Amino acid sequence: MDISSVFFALVAIVAVVSALLVVTCKNPINSALALVLTFFCLATFYAMLNAPFMAAIQIIVYAGAIMVLVIFTIMLLNIRVDENKKHSHQLALGSVIGIIVLMMTGLVLTRGKVSQPVGDITNELINSQGHTELIGKVMFTDFLLPFEVTSILLLVAIVGAVILAKRKLS
Amino acid sequence: MGIEILGLPLYYYIAMVAKVLIAFVFVLLTVAYATYAERKIIGFMQVRIGPNRTGPMGLLQPIADGLKLFFKEEIIPADSSKFAFLIAPLIALIPAFITFAVIPFGDTIKIFGYDVPLQIVGYYDSGVGKVVDMNIGVLYVLAMSSLGVYGIVLAGWASNSKYSLIGGLRSSAQMISYELAAGLAIVPVFMLVGSLSLQEIIHAQVGMRWFIWNSPMTFIAGMIFYVATLAEVNRTPFDLPEAETELVSGFCTEYSSMKYAMFFMAEYANMVTVSAVMVTLFLGGWDGPFVGSLPWLSPLYFIAKVYFLMFMAMWIRATVPRYRYDQLMAIGWKVMLPSALVVIVITAVAGYFGFYTFSGLFGY
Numbered sequence: 001m002d003i004s005s006v007f008f009a010l011v012a013i014v015a016v017v018s019a020l021l022v023v024t025c026k027n028p029i030n031s032a033l034a035l036v037l038t039f040f041c042l043a044t045f046y047a048m049l050n051a052p053f054m055a056a057i058q059i060i061v062y063a064g065a066i067m068v069l070v071i072f073t074i075m076l077l078n079i080r081v082d083e084n085k086k087h088s089h090q091l092a093l094g095s096v097i098g099i100i101v102l103m104m105t106g107l108v109l110t111r112g113k114v115s116q117p118v119g120d121i122t123n124e125l126i127n128s129q130g131h132t133e134l135i136g137k138v139m140f141t142d143f144l145l146p147f148e149v150t151s152i153l154l155l156v157a158i159v160g161a162v163i164l165a166k167r168k169l170s
Numbered sequence: 171m172g173i174e175i176l177g178l179p180l181y182y183y184i185a186m187v188a189k190v191l192i193a194f195v196f197v198l199l200t201v202a203y204a205t206y207a208e209r210k211i212i213g214f215m216q217v218r219i220g221p222n223r224t225g226p227m228g229l230l231q232p233i234a235d236g237l238k239l240f241f242k243e244e245i246i247p248a249d250s251s252k253f254a255f256l257i258a259p260l261i262a263l264i265p266a267f268i269t270f271a272v273i274p275f276g277d278t279i280k281i282f283g284y285d286v287p288l289q290i291v292g293y294y295d296s297g298v299g300k301v302v303d304m305n306i307g308v309l310y311v312l313a314m315s316s317l318g319v320y321g322i323v324l325a326g327w328a329s330n331s332k333y334s335l336i337g338g339l340r341s342s343a344q345m346i347s348y349e350l351a352a353g354l355a356i357v358p359v360f361m362l363v364g365s366l367s368l369q370e371i372i373h374a375q376v377g378m379r380w381f382i383w384n385s386p387m388t389f390i391a392g393m394i395f396y397v398a399t400l401a402e403v404n405r406t407p408f409d410l411p412e413a414e415t416e417l418v419s420g421f422c423t424e425y426s427s428m429k430y431a432m433f434f435m436a437e438y439a440n441m442v443t444v445s446a447v448m449v450t451l452f453l454g455g456w457d458g459p460f461v462g463s464l465p466w467l468s469p470l471y472f473i474a475k476v477y478f479l480m481f482m483a484m485w486i487r488a489t490v491p492r493y494r495y496d497q498l499m500a501i502g503w504k505v506m507l508p509s510a511l512v513v514i515v516i517t518a519v520a521g522y523f524g525f526y527t528f529s530g531l532f533g534y
Binding site: 003027029030033053056057059060063064068071072075130131132 | 178251309
């Protein structure tokens with residue numbers, strides 16, 4: 001057992017416990033905080049899989065931006081603590097779906113084969129040039145059109161949000 | 171290569187623990203004495219004396235303050251959200267400290283025959299047999315600074331008090347807007363260095379080719395970054411979240427005892443951290459005269475530069491009045507953000523025509 005498996009076990013325990021807390025917490029703010037912790041654990045896994053760029057992006061985008069938005073929404077809508085509501089139907093449906101997904105994951109893990117890397121990107125190339133540089137180059141050459149389309153989509157969303165907010169004022 | 175534990179050499183562990191302890195103690199001591207220094211410096215600038223009763227020249231004042239806060243009664247408001255209320259000071263404090271993990275506070279130093287880079291994060295490459303820097307230092311800094319907003323928002327909301335809520339909302343709006351300007355102001359540095367690693371960024375500046383004067387683009391970017399970080403850590407003239415005259419004490423109105431002290435520590439620890447980031451990106455990091463022949467000087471240069479920037483922040487606080495809220499937002503979105511974008515475009519165009527830095531131009 002080397003140091004990375006010990007570390008993986010520790011982080012995995014935290015990830016599973018915090019993911020459970022997301023669905024079991026009564027207070028929505030506490031659920032959101034537990035979700036932030038889960039994202040942190042995921043970022044740690046990326047870092048351990050030798051993908052530090054993905055780890056940083058995971059924290060910046062999910063923990064830093066999306067979850068701040070979620071917490072804001074919870075706070076401003078003032079969603080209160082969920083008190084003793086019965087959810088028997090949802091609970092049953094959720095458990096069925098959960099069990100099915102678990103079985104599928106088990107099937108993938110036991111029956112699946114690990115494929116070898118496909119394409120020109122090899123470990124040596126990543127080590128010599130760096131993850132960030134490679135992703136940047138590919139994004140602005142081969143995938144330039146999808147990149148631009150995505151940015152236009154985001155711009156449209158921003159303009160739409162501003163227009164909706166303005167209309168309410170007048 | 172000596173004794174190995176779990177696949178890593180023993181000296182790696184010893185060096186790692188030593189570096190973590192040194193960096194942590196350094197930040198904690200700086201935080202404690204920054205409060206004293208701030209009161210003393212502002213006192214002198216306003217022709218007052220400042221704290222002078224506890225110990226010689228008031229030097230024991232931070233310890234007295236800490237003890238006093240420690241023994242104060244801990245009040246948790248009855249209608250607050252307990253868990254969020256308790257955890258908010260922790261969330262505010264932790265990102266401020268862990269940002270220090272990637273900041274190189276000195277050159278690689280030989281200790282007992284081992285090369286020890288003075289930077290906490292770094293993985294041991296068994297192929298090369300030494301510690302290598304991770305290539306994402308700057309992204310890590312940005313990620314951690316984007317987490318700082320949680321502590322303040324949670325504190326403001328969980329207190330269930332109108333002053334706290336307004337303070338928390340103001341501060342989150344301010345931090346999110348100025349984070350953009352600060353993040354964009356770093357981009358010209360990447361474009362000139364071609365790497366996200368903080369070690370590489372410093373190596374590009376070694377030999378007094380600091381970015382603050384080595385190119386007009388990075389000079390402007392550095393100015394934008396400094397002002398934006400002042401706003402991000404809620405320092406005067408951008409200290410609206412805790413504007414005493416309007417909001418009592420902003421997001422930490424309802425906090426008392428050590429939890430209040432933790433917010434206070436978080437503010438100063440953030441100040442140390444952003445000063446260190448500014449030093450690393452624009453002021454040459456640990457670079458200085460004779461550092462090539464005497465690598466032991468490099469941590470001293472680093473500390474001196476960090477303290478100089480913290481002195482500047484205190485100086486600004488003693489001089490400049492607070493902005494109004496709408497002015498603050500207008501400056502952030504209409505001045506700082508566009509000028510950061512313009513600097514990026516100019517850097518790109520100048521780089522296309524072969525002008526990178528003065529040292530590249532004149533070849534000194």
